[in-house]
Amino acid sequence: MQHQVRIALDAMGGDHGPSVVIPGAALTLQRHPGVVFVMYGDSALCLPLLEAHPQLAKATTFHHCDVSIAMDAKPGMALRHGRGVSSMWRAIEAVKLGEADVAISAGNTGALMAMSTFCLRTLARIDRPAIAGIWPTTRGESIVLDVGATIGADARHLVDLAVMGAAMARILFHIERPSVGLLNVGVEDMKGVEDVKLAARMLRENDYPNMIYHGFVEGDDIGHGTVDVVVTEGFAGNIALKTAEGTAKQLASFLRDAMKRTWMTRLGYILARSAFHALREKLDPRKSNGGVFLGLNGIVIKSHGGTDALGFASAVDLGYDMVKYQLLSKITETLARDDSVPAHPIEEIEE
Numbered sequence: 007m008q009h010q011v012r013i014a015l016d017a018m019g020g021d022h023g024p025s026v027v028i029p030g031a032a033l034t035l036q037r038h039p040g041v042v043f044v045m046y047g048d049s050a051l052c053l054p055l056l057e058a059h060p061q062l063a064k065a066t067t068f069h070h071c072d073v074s075i076a077m078d079a080k081p082g083m084a085l086r087h088g089r090g091v092s093s094m095w096r097a098i099e100a101v102k103l104g105e106a107d108v109a110i111s112a113g114n115t116g117a118l119m120a121m122s123t124f125c126l127r128t129l130a131r132i133d134r135p136a137i138a139g140i141w142p143t144t145r146g147e148s149i150v151l152d153v154g155a156t157i158g159a160d161a162r163h164l165v166d167l168a169v170m171g172a173a174m175a176r177i178l179f180h181i182e183r184p185s186v187g188l189l190n191v192g193v194e195d196m197k198g199v200e201d202v203k204l205a206a207r208m209l210r211e212n213d214y215p216n217m218i219y220h221g222f223v224e225g226d227d228i229g230h231g232t233v234d235v236v237v238t239e240g241f242a243g244n245i246a247l248k249t250a251e252g253t254a255k256q257l258a259s260f261l262r263d264a265m266k267r268t269w270m271t272r273l274g275y276i277l278a279r280s281a282f283h284a285l286r287e288k289l290d291p292r293k294s295n296g297g298v299f300l301g302l303n304g305i306v307i308k309s310h311g312g313t314d315a316l317g318f319a320s321a322v323d324l325g326y327d328m329v330k331y332q333l334l335s336k337i338t339e340t341l342a343r344d345d346s347v348p349a350h351p352i353e354e355i356e357e
Contacts, residue, residue: 010040011329013322014097014106017047018074019113020311020318024052027112030318031066032059037319038326044106046071046093071096075117077311084117085124094118098125101304108325112309112318119155122299122306129334131341132166132301136240137308138174139247139297140324143231149175150228150236153297154244164188164205164237165212166341170300171235172217173336177327183216184234187223189242198222205237216340296321298328305333 015031017024024047031043042065045052049070056063071093075084088095094113100106102125111118115137123135136152151171152159159167168186175184188206190198195206202222209219220233225246228236238246265271295317299306305328309321 010042011038011108011326012042012044012106013325014044014100014109015046015322016094016097016109016111016113017045017052018071018093019111019118020309020313021077021112022312022314023047023074024055026313026315026318028052028055028059028062029315031322032062033315033319034322034326035062035065037323041065041326043067044097044100045069046096046100048072048074048093069096075114077114079114079117081114081116081120084114085120088117088121089124095121095125098122098304098306101306102126107329108305108307110307110309110322110325112311112313112321114311115154115308118306118308119299122302122304126302126304126306128301129303129338129341132170133163135299135301136167136170137297138171138300140178141228141236141250143229145231147179148228148231148234148236149178150238150243150246151300152238152240152243153247154240155299157239157241159201159239161201161204161208164201164239165208166301167237168205168209168217168219168235169214169340170337171237172214173333173340174298174300174328175234176216176336177331177333179234181234183218185218185220186235186237187220187227187233189228189236189238189246190222190224193222193224195222214340216336296324298324298333300337303334305329 015027017027020026035041045066045068052068056066071091073088073092075088075092075094094111094117097109097111098121101109119135128135134156137155138149138151139153141148141150149171151167172184172186175181188202190202206222223232223236228246295310295313297308299308305325307321307325309318
């Protein structure tokens with residue numbers, strides 16, 4: 007690592023703002039003592055909380071911002087009114103200016119994506135950025151992308167997603183050649199829409215040295231952990247993500263109700279408490295909190311807006327790893343070997 011990791015924080019993002027961001031950053035500092043922070047937010051709200059964490063205060067350069075982006079703001083409106091002045095924009099801009107290595111926000115996803123794309127621009131051979139999420143599986147964890155950055159994808163974009171997801175998997179899972187699968191309605195070669203089938207052929211023919219193309223995977227393969235990286239377009243990916251989150255909450259509710267039904271079930275819960283605790287730890291969404299915006303000329307991490315300090319710290323830790331293990335260079339070195347990838351202009355960001 008060439009220098010200490012510098013992390014820019016949008017202190018005003020999310021449902022709870024600095025009351026979660028600051029203690030979350032303090033947790034990360036305990037885990038990675040050499041990290042330094044550049045923080046943007048309302049000084050009246052942030053500085054008293056920073057004073058309560060003196061070690062974090064020493065490692066932080068704070069910048070006051072009068073403007074914060076509302077969680078329900080439309081991307082175009084956020085861009086017009088927050089460009090250059092909001093805590094979200096300035097955290098991203100710090101990456102562009104070389105003052106930070108990664109920007110992290112729990113704020114409005116659409117606004118964060120719009121500002122990140124407008125400020126940082128995409129890599130030369132990437133047409134649209136993607137959001138990559140970490141998915142708990144029966145084998146451990148997998149990466150799924152895109153989970154909602156953009157709707158629709160042609161074959162070239164799906165291949166780009168595979169390249170970027172594999173680079174991220176190499177960092178997180180310490181695998182030299184992660185396995186990659188395309189999400190489809192079946193595993194047979196003749197199934198699926200034409201763009202998905204064409205992407206499969208391109209991945210087979212290119213035979214990338216830094217990934218193993220597994221083939222098509224179905225929805226249940228995500229939870230099984232059949233591959234290290236699951237590739238899909240943002241519409242299907244976001245539905246899969248929200249369905250999984252809802253199902254987990256539903257099962258937890260069913261389980262709680264069942265445990266309270268009779269004195270025998272209550273006794274069973276007491277006897278199996280350690281097993282239930284282990285299950286709760288496995289399914290704790292805070293441990294996998296953080297979506298990586300892939301395809302930009304810089305690293306941006308989106309934390310869940312409703313998370314607590316522990317969850318936000320997980321997002322900050324993820325950003326730390328993406329910088330330390332050189333995510334951008336791993337993506338660009340893989341893209342560089344494929345001279346057939348066309349350059350794409352940045353589309354206008356609509357309101």
